[in-house]
Amino acid sequence: MLDIIERVLTDLTVAVSRIDGSTKQKDRGRIVDEFNDSTGSIECMLLSTKVGGLGLTLTAADRAVIYDPSWNPADDCQAVDRCYRIGQTKKVCVYRLVAAGTVEERMYEKQIHKMGVKEQVLEGGGTTRYFDNSDLSKLFTLGARGECR
Numbered sequence: 001m002l003d004i005i006e007r008v009l010t011d012l013t014v015a016v017s018r019i020d021g022s023t024k025q026k027d028r029g030r031i032v033d034e035f036n037d038s039t040g041s042i043e044c045m046l047l048s049t050k051v052g053g054l055g056l057t058l059t060a061a062d063r064a065v066i067y068d069p070s071w072n073p074a075d076d077c078q079a080v081d082r083c084y085r086i087g088q089t090k091k092v093c094v095y096r097l098v099a100a101g102t103v104e105e106r107m108y109e110k111q112i113h114k115m116g117v118k119e120q121v122l123e124g125g126g127t128t129r130y131f132d133n134s135d136l137s138k139l140f141t142l143g144a145r146g147e148c149r
Helices: 002-011 025-036 073-081 103-122 133-139
Strands: 016-019 044-047 063-066 093-096
Touching: 002 016, 002 044, 016 025, 025 044, 063 073, 073 103
Parallel strands: 016 044, 063 093
Antiparallel strands: none
């Protein structure tokens, strides 16, 4: 997916940097520094969610786009939080690209429920089970044409 996004942005003449599983550890700091440099030309940083879990700080970022939600809502939160680190002076806008009627839409719904359960537990209230075997089955069931669940 990062390859597709990178190709589209490059075709639009957007200057892109990228860190993914193939990026060498020794190169990551330099790439982040180039992106964060206010006089630099890099307009967009592409990251995989898992790679970014290594303490990356993107204070030059003013937008975060989540295009492939994780089953674990903490992964997505951590990805967004890379833009909200100490030193950030810009307002940051977060976009979630989720197509209606897809597995990703249902995963995002489950994220919302998991976050609600987390809040209930942290606030000392009871919990509610939001995800059972029938919900899991529904994740992989194709809805009627035009149906948005």
